[in-house]
Amino acid sequence: MTRRIVTPMIDLETVRAETPGCDEIIHFNNAGCALSPHPVTHSVISHLQLEQRIGGYEAASQAEKEVANFYTQLAQLLNCESSEIAFMESATRAWQSALLSLDLKAGDEIITAGNEYVGNYISILALARHRGIKFRTLALDADGLIEAEELDKQLSKKTRAILVTHIASQRGDIQNIKAIGEIARAEGICLLVDACQSVGQVPLDLQEIKCDFLCGTGRKYLRGPRGTGFLFARDQSTASFIPPVLDLQSASWDAAKSFTVKKNASRFESFERNLAGQIGLGQAVEYANSLGMxxxxxxxxxxxxxxxxxxxxxxxxxxxxLSERRSGIVTFSKTGTETGALQSHLHQQSINTSISKRNNARLDLDREMQGDVIRASLHYYNDCSEIERFIQVIDRF
Ligand SMILES: Cc1ncc(COP(=O)(O)O)c(C=O)c1O
Known part of the structure; x- marks a missing residue:
């Protein structure tokens, strides 16, 4: 397929000037953790300094506007209500809280696919081992994609949830979550989307994507601080789901023996949190919104x-x-070269990449690969001269 050449509407000079790391390194590890732009780092440091000066709780009271910005910006990015968003410490915690809120019982079934993220898959295996939850894993087709029709065939009366990773960590094919969402909605089955690698990289419109939950992390394509993430919980379909952990943020203690769980997505949040991180993530999303997804x-x-x-x-x-539905995540190997040695060599040349390990993708890479592969993940602030240099270094190695 020949792709249309799109003229990028991003002012590269400005975004690179606002990304100090660009002067020092070629950062092709955005799927690991992207470089934050100045406004994000500034907002985090400012809040920490405020905490240092006047106290953490007092700083929180003063930062109500900045905290609210996190919800409004993310709601704008995802086209949903701000009341449908919870701030979480990581995508993994968001994903687990969403799944466990379904109160699965022994014999219930969940469906996942061969590109599932390692951390999620371990949680699924633990649910099967310790709670008797049944699960099916759809094999990816020859193009590395989940076939919506095949998924449809696997559903049964016992299926309680469909779990889909939009773009896998180990390989950059983009799954068709709109088609999967249509099936889930038609069958009335809860769809939980892991959008860790897609949020901030591709547009996500939650009025079009018919999922019930969607989780993401701050540090990757959103360019936010580490230790931040979020959960989207659709009001219409998840309001009765109770998170596995409650506290004074997610519920109120009404009388000595009674409590009420909050109605909106904040029932998934914790009282204690990295407030500077949340403010920083709000800034990061605002930055993405201002450039336009x-x-x-x-x-x-x-x-x-x-x-x-x-x-x-x-x-x-x-x-x-494998597919034509490719993203900014590009994985490759070079015959006769050891992946770790190539990555170290790149690192010595001030080029950051990461390694997709077979052990972390046992249902995907392990099917066809002898070893690990290099993952180069690009962001909009990278430029063509960096790509040329990268190709040159790989060629000469
Ligand atoms: C697809 C995918 N899902 C989930 C995660 C986990 O995100 P977090 O580290 O925020 O829990 C990652 C992180 O690499 C990921 O790539």
Whole structure:
């Protein structure tokens, strides 16, 4: 497929100037943890300094506007209500809280797929081992995608949840969550989407994506601080689901022997949290909103296309994405080279990448690969000269 060349509408000079790391390194590890822009770092440090000066609780009272910004910006990014968003410490905690709020019983079934994130899959295995939950794992098709029709066939009366990772950590194919959402909605089955690698990378419209829960993390394509994440819980379909852990934020203690759980997504939140991180994540989402997700996605896509073409032109290099639904995550290997040694060599040349390990993708990479693969993940602030340099270093290694 030839992709349309989209003129990126992002002012590269400005975004690079606001990303100090660009002067020092070539950062192709955005799927691990992206470089935060100045306004994000500034907002985090300012709040920490305020806490240092006047006290943590007092700083929280003064920062109500900045905290509220997190909900309004994320609601704008995802096209949902701000009351449907909970701040979480990580995507893993968000995903687990959502799934456990379904109050699954022995014999209930859940469905996942071969691209599932390692942490999520371990939780599924634990649910099966300790609580008797049954699960099915859909094999990916030859293009590395989940076939919606195949998923439909696997549903049974006992299916309580469909779990889908939108873009996997180990490989950059984009799953068709809209088609999966249609099936889940038609069957009345809860759909939980892991959008860790897609939020901030591709547009997500929750009026079009018919999921009930969606979780994301702050540090990756959103460019937020570490230790931050979020959960979207659709009001219409999840209001009666009670999170596995409650506290004074998620519920109120009405009388000595009674309590009421909050109605909106804040029932998934904890009272204690990294407030500076939450404010910083709000800033990061505001930054993405101001650039526009369509522009961000188009620029990432055109950079990734360029990288793939460059890699494919090199002898012995194989790109491992299988479909035409590719993202900014590009995985590859080079015949005769050890992945760890190549990554270290890149690191010595001030180029950051990461490794997709077979052990963390046992149902996916393990099917076809002899070893681990290099993951280069691009963001809109990367540029073409960085890609050229990268290709050159790989070629010479
Ligand atoms: C697809 C996917 N899901 C979930 C996670 C976990 O996110 P967190 O570390 O915020 O829990 C990651 C992190 O790499 C991921 O890539």
């Amino acid at each position: 369509t522009h961000i996605a188009a620029r990432i896509q055109s950079l990734a296309d360029r990288l793939v073409v460059g890699l494919q032109s090199l002898q012995g290099v194989r790109v491992h994405e």
